[in-house]
Amino acid sequence: MQTLASREDARPIAIPQAEPQPDAAFLRLRGLTKRYESGFIAVDNLDLDLPKGKLLGLLGPSGCGKTTTLRMIAGLASVTDGEILIGGDDVARRAPHKRDIGLVFQSYALFPHMTVAENIAFGLDMRGVSRQEARARVEEALEMVRLPGYGSRKPKEMSGGQQQRVALARALVIRPRILLLDEPLSNLDAKLRDDMRIEIREIQKRLSITTVFVTHDQVEALTMCDVVGVMAGGRLAQLGTPSEIYEKPASLFVAEFVGRANVIDCEIVGRDQARIGDQVYRSDTKGLSGGKAKAAIRPHRISLTPDRDRALVSNATNSARGRIARITYIGDIVQYEVEINGAMLKVEVPTASAGHGFGADDMLLCEWKPQDMLVFGS
Amino acid sequence: MSAITHMPTSIAPPATAPRRRFPLIIVLLLVPMAVVNLAAFVLPVLRLGQISFLESRSGGVLTDVYTFGNYLDFFTDSFNFGLVINSLWISFTVTVATLICAYPIALFLHRVSPVWRNTLFVITVSPLLVSSVVRTYGWMVLLGDQGLINGSLLSMGLISEPVRLINNTLGVFIGLVEILIPYMALALIAGFGKLDQSLEEAAASLGANAFTRFRRIVFPLTLPGVALGCLLCFVLAISSFITPKLLGGGRVFLLATEIFDQAIIQLEWPRAAATSVIVLIIFGFALAVYSRVVRRFD
Numbered sequence: 001m002q003t004l005a006s007r008e009d010a011r012p013i014a015i016p017q018a019e020p021q022p023d024a025a026f027l028r029l030r031g032l033t034k035r036y037e038s039g040f041i042a043v044d045n046l047d048l049d050l051p052k053g054k055l056l057g058l059l060g061p062s063g064c065g066k067t068t069t070l071r072m073i074a075g076l077a078s079v080t081d082g083e084i085l086i087g088g089d090d091v092a093r094r095a096p097h098k099r100d101i102g103l104v105f106q107s108y109a110l111f112p113h114m115t116v117a118e119n120i121a122f123g124l125d126m127r128g129v130s131r132q133e134a135r136a137r138v139e140e141a142l143e144m145v146r147l148p149g150y151g152s153r154k155p156k157e158m159s160g161g162q163q164q165r166v167a168l169a170r171a172l173v174i175r176p177r178i179l180l181l182d183e184p185l186s187n188l189d190a191k192l193r194d195d196m197r198i199e200i201r202e203i204q205k206r207l208s209i210t211t212v213f214v215t216h217d218q219v220e221a222l223t224m225c226d227v228v229g230v231m232a233g234g235r236l237a238q239l240g241t242p243s244e245i246y247e248k249p250a251s252l253f254v255a256e257f258v259g260r261a262n263v264i265d266c267e268i269v270g271r272d273q274a275r276i277g278d279q280v281y282r283s284d285t286k287g288l289s290g291g292k293a294k295a296a297i298r299p300h301r302i303s304l305t306p307d308r309d310r311a312l313v314s315n316a317t318n319s320a321r322g323r324i325a326r327i328t329y330i331g332d333i334v335q336y337e338v339e340i341n342g343a344m345l346k347v348e349v350p351t352a353s354a355g356h357g358f359g360a361d362d363m364l365l366c367e368w369k370p371q372d373m374l375v376f377g378s
Numbered sequence: 379m380s381a382i383t384h385m386p387t388s389i390a391p392p393a394t395a396p397r398r399r400f401p402l403i404i405v406l407l408l409v410p411m412a413v414v415n416l417a418a419f420v421l422p423v424l425r426l427g428q429i430s431f432l433e434s435r436s437g438g439v440l441t442d443v444y445t446f447g448n449y450l451d452f453f454t455d456s457f458n459f460g461l462v463i464n465s466l467w468i469s470f471t472v473t474v475a476t477l478i479c480a481y482p483i484a485l486f487l488h489r490v491s492p493v494w495r496n497t498l499f500v501i502t503v504s505p506l507l508v509s510s511v512v513r514t515y516g517w518m519v520l521l522g523d524q525g526l527i528n529g530s531l532l533s534m535g536l537i538s539e540p541v542r543l544i545n546n547t548l549g550v551f552i553g554l555v556e557i558l559i560p561y562m563a564l565a566l567i568a569g570f571g572k573l574d575q576s577l578e579e580a581a582a583s584l585g586a587n588a589f590t591r592f593r594r595i596v597f598p599l600t601l602p603g604v605a606l607g608c609l610l611c612f613v614l615a616i617s618s619f620i621t622p623k624l625l626g627g628g629r630v631f632l633l634a635t636e637i638f639d640q641a642i643i644q645l646e647w648p649r650a651a652a653t654s655v656i657v658l659i660i661f662g663f664a665l666a667v668y669s670r671v672v673r674r675f676d
Contacts, residue, residue: 076579095582095587096583097582097583097584097586099583105579105580109574109576110580111581113599113675122581122594123584126584126585171583171584
């Protein structure tokens with residue numbers, strides 16, 4: 001598990017603003033719906049715009065409809081209703097082999113009876129590319145995925161990471177209009193996954209190919225994508241840049257699913273105030289109105305101050321006095337569970353700065369800024 | 379299986395003891411089957427080979443005189459040459475027809491949802507529960523001149539006189555194909571392991587239409603199953619004699635029916651044995667072709 005702190009550091013990529021301008025959108029989903037005969041609605045009236053050359057990550061728990069959405073774009077699942085526009089053409093009812101789409105499967109789906117070169121050349125063959133040109137393009141594709149000279153191998157003679165690269169080369173060599181990646185990294189071990197993440201992103205940027213990436217891994221979604229669509233129950237819970245999704249989650253579901261959060265019952269008592277127990281805290285969440293609600297606070301956005309330094313705490317922040325119930329050492333971070341007003345608050349502090357010498361049952365102050373207190377009405 | 383669970387005891391033998399390749403328990407477990415095979419298969423085949431070189435006197439009495447005469451007779455008689463060609467040809471066409479009939483069934487069973495798969499699978503192999511003699515008689519009822527098919531066609535006025543569907547090669551062909559379909563389907567399904575839906579989907583996304591997907595992906599990946607099914611059906615077809623006997627009506631001459639006639643009617647055991655050995659050699663060739671095909675796809 002990567003820590004929240006290091007994830008923040010691992011995002012130096014400048015995130016391009018993905019303001020959906022109707023004219024710039026290359027991939028457009030309009031009211032896309034998938035209803036099974038059983039009546040189950042896997043994808044419910046999905047609207048989405050993706051500008052050319054951008055990488056969209058569809059993130060969600062299993063069964064949220066993200067893979068079904070991808071399969072509908074690829075033409076592998078039939079569309080019950082709606083449109084799939086690629087560069088202006090509605091392909092929703094077009095057979096998969098006429099869509100010009102590059103697809104990478106979780107299982108790679110390399111043809112076991114063909115060599116690597118034959119696998120990559122397959123799509124070119126289907127397009128009637130001459131032998132000579134195909135050979136050059138296969139070699140070029142192998143170089144792009146850093147596997148030059150591997151053309152004569154059989155897929156089963158290669159490692160998982162290498163097979164993954166071959167699958168990527170096979171999908172890209174046909175110069176598809178859109179690249180679809182279905183959980184491409186989930187069969188790789190952790191170390192390789194980090195490398196492939198960077199590699200896929202670099203290739204995607206270099207080719208500037210419009211890409212849809214399905215994942216259940218928030219780290220992949222946040223680190224690789226220009227735009228992240230969080231899905232739940234067949235609907236888009238939120239669409240935004242990684243930082244928008246993380247900093248300004250549109251719902252409690254998004255706040256809990258992307259990153260970790262303390263979720264505490266509270267009551268809204270003012271335009272910017274919520275009460276937990278008998279204490280009132282300030283929140284920057286806009287548009288609060290009375291009633292029961294839930295507050296979400298990220299564990300690493302809470303800082304701890306020893307009880308004796310109470311006087312130093314600024315009035316601009318929220319603070320709660322509590323008692324440490326449990327301390328868990330996780331290597332790069334230390335997790336404290338602090339009891340405040342009957343609620344349990346998880347607090348994560350980098351090990352390097354956790355030298356306060358807090359012990360179990362110590363009294364201390366938890367502080368968090370109003371902007372880090374996300375309040376969601378119920 | 380139980381032998382395998384005993385394996386770990388032999389994995390770390392005492393350092394001084396020489397490492398044995400097979401633990402005693404495995405050898406012991408193999409003994410009963412080996413004895414049965416020896417007594418019921420190997421010895422009879424050897425005896426068959428021996429008899430094929432014996433001279434016989436009239437009335438089927440065996441002598442102890444060894445001779446190549448039975449084989450010489452076989453190869454000098456042009457009737458026998460026709461028998462071999464006829465048997466090979468019928469077995470070959472029956473195998474191909476069985477493959478064409480069983481392949482779609484097997485492919486469907488491979489793809490159908492697991493809820494239905496077991497039920498449909500049992501239905502597919504259920505003909506095996508009925509003996510092939512009974513099924514052959516069933517075909518005689520259906521295919522005869524007064525049978526269901528001719529009767530229907532006649533009463534509908536589509537034909538003016540019965541079509542010959544029985545007592546000829548066509549009848550043998552129809553009967554054998556139907557009898558062998560379950561075996562072929564079983565072998566095909568067993569060999570479809572490498573076929574994965576996502577491979578076809580990958581091919582589709584790369585621009586392959588349904589026909590190309592079948593030709594370039596599905597069929598090549600099912601070849602091990604096809605080879606196994608063809609071997610099995612070819613061997614079963616060439617060695618079947620009840621169906622050719624009954625549906626051929628004594629007009630279709632094959633190696634298997636000839637062996638039966640030589641052994642049971644003419645009581646010429648040495649000749650029957652020599653013909654049997656020749657059939658065994660044909661099996662050997664079929665097996666060699668099979669292992670060559672399979673090795674290519676391993």
